[in-house]
Amino acid sequence: MIPKIWDWLTDPANWSGADGIATRVQEHLTYSLIVLAIASLIALPLGLWIGHTGRGRPLVSAANAARAVPTLGLLFALALWLGPRLSGDLAFTAPSIIVLVLLALPPLLAGAYAGVEAVDPATRDAARGMGLSDGQVLRQVELPIALPLLLSGVRAATLQVIATATIAAYVGLGGLGRFLIDGLAIGDYAATAGGALLVAVLALLVDLLLAGVVRLLVSPGLTGKQSRRRRVELSAAGLSPIADAT
Amino acid sequence: MTWISGHLGDIWRLTVQHAVLAAIPLVLGLIVSIPLGWAAARSRRLVPVALAGTGLLYTIPSLALFILMPLILGTKILDPVNVIVAMTIYTVALLVRTVVDGLGSVPSHVDAAARAMGLGAFRRLVTVQLPLAVPVIAAGLRVAAVSNVSIVSVASLIGVSQLGDLLVDGYNRDIPGELWAGIVGCLVLALLFDLLIQGLARLLTPWLRADSRSSARRLALADAPRDVGVAA
Numbered sequence A: 001m002i003p004k005i006w007d008w009l010t011d012p013a014n015w016s017g018a019d020g021i022a023t024r025v026q027e028h029l030t031y032s033l034i035v036l037a038i039a040s041l042i043a044l045p046l047g048l049w050i051g052h053t054g055r056g057r058p059l060v061s062a063a064n065a066a067r068a069v070p071t072l073g074l075l076f077a078l079a080l081w082l083g084p085r086l087s088g089d090l091a092f093t094a095p096s097i098i099v100l101v102l103l104a105l106p107p108l109l110a111g112a113y114a115g116v117e118a119v120d121p122a123t124r125d126a127a128r129g130m131g132l133s134d135g136q137v138l139r140q141v142e143l144p145i146a147l148p149l150l151l152s153g154v155r156a157a158t159l160q161v162i163a164t165a166t167i168a169a170y171v172g173l174g175g176l177g178r179f180l181i182d183g184l185a186i187g188d189y190a191a192t193a194g195g196a197l198l199v200a201v202l203a204l205l206v207d208l209l210l211a212g213v214v215r216l217l218v219s220p221g222l223t224g225k226q227s228r229r230r231r232v233e234l235s236a237a238g239l240s241p242i243a244d245a246t
Numbered sequence B: 001m002t003w004i005s006g007h008l009g010d011i012w013r014l015t016v017q018h019a020v021l022a023a024i025p026l027v028l029g030l031i032v033s034i035p036l037g038w039a040a041a042r043s044r045r046l047v048p049v050a051l052a053g054t055g056l057l058y059t060i061p062s063l064a065l066f067i068l069m070p071l072i073l074g075t076k077i078l079d080p081v082n083v084i085v086a087m088t089i090y091t092v093a094l095l096v097r098t099v100v101d102g103l104g105s106v107p108s109h110v111d112a113a114a115r116a117m118g119l120g121a122f123r124r125l126v127t128v129q130l131p132l133a134v135p136v137i138a139a140g141l142r143v144a145a146v147s148n149v150s151i152v153s154v155a156s157l158i159g160v161s162q163l164g165d166l167l168v169d170g171y172n173r174d175i176p177g178e179l180w181a182g183i184v185g186c187l188v189l190a191l192l193f194d195l196l197i198q199g200l201a202r203l204l205t206p207w208l209r210a211d212s213r214s215s216a217r218r219l220a221l222a223d224a225p226r227d228v229g230v231a232a
Helices: A002-010 A021-053 A057-068 A071-085 A090-117 A121-129 A134-171 A177-186 A189-217 A228-236 B002-006 B008-042 B046-059 B062-073 B080-104 B108-116 B121-158 B164-172 B176-204 B206-213 B215-223 B225-231
Strands: none
Touching (some): A021 A057, A021 A090, A057 B121, A057 B176, A071 A134, A071 B121, A071 B164, A090 A134, A189 B046, A189 B062, B002 B176, B008 B121, B008 B164, B046 B080, B062 B080, B080 B121, B108 B121, B121 B176, B164 B176, B176 B206
16 A cells, blocks of 8 residues: 555656645645634734733633534534535635634634733733833733743644644645545545645644744743853853753 | 434434544543653653654644554554544643643652652552642543544544534535534533543542532631641
């Protein structure tokens, strides 16, 4: 079986064209990006606001509880209800995109909320005491400290979207899921497994990329990973970094 | 509604299959995660490695993992074992972190006391650390259970029967009643798993219950310092 999958993966004919691997990868990434952009615009400001003001916490719990709804059921229910009301390509893509956005919301919301919520109240008070306005506290203090948890929410949401976009091929969405769903439908295991391998590799690569982004974005003051030069400067000034002391 | 009343037998059969496909991986996953998490928690360098390794497994989309299982296991694509092993992998990915956190939540003075009493590493784990880690592990298990119940329904796409069949069939034949029966069935099952794990966790941690129930008694004791002195 494995040689057959290898043949499928390495056959140039499978890579080019409107239904080739290259196009499908591009579709998969485009849908995922659009979905994550929409979901982030909704959930991240909301999560930060809930964490900052402490108001609307039940919303976070409700979003978490909603995760128990089977993704497959949500996808089919919306496709069945919305599909006939739309025309053309939109009938196939719109329900999937909406479901993917809905699925991306809870992890994004929870990450942003938990990140701000976890900020040490003393830090927040110190920032206020220094004369920072409410908005400044949120942007300059809470957001940078919340970033690791917020970004782990983004990572979770991204994986969820990539995985569910695969399944959404069943209701007509493009992307790599086409190989899996169409392959299963016609009993072509080489294409099915080849597609599955590609999806798995895509998810792994995107996650590794995001892990790298997290490393770049998170303040070294939080990770304790100060640059060597900075440590030397600090210790020369008699300021031993706290991270080393503990 | 008419669809549901005419198919109660099918719904029940699929619900039981769904419960089995979601529950076996939970148990297997817990059995695998405890030694893994324990080994990782004992060595500080191993923790990030163990978490990154299991985290990578979790990144693989469910449908892809189901499809790739026959390649790794040598099974047939329709074999439910594919789903059980794949779900076990997801459960381990979630629970290793939980076990590490749970064992980390054990107060160090308690562990030190157990060590001073001469308990070896294994007995400390089984009789002291794991019981105290139950609340944290149960919380992780609840997340895994809810996620498992949802993901198992995807197995219908590779032809393994459970409540997901109602979703697929309801969609394909445009029977909203069937589709909703599948969704509600999954929700009820997730809720049942959640309640069951909460109940088990309560049974396993009687001291936590005693704490909340006897808070009135403790208040009364606080008024009588002599008694507390004796107890201490």
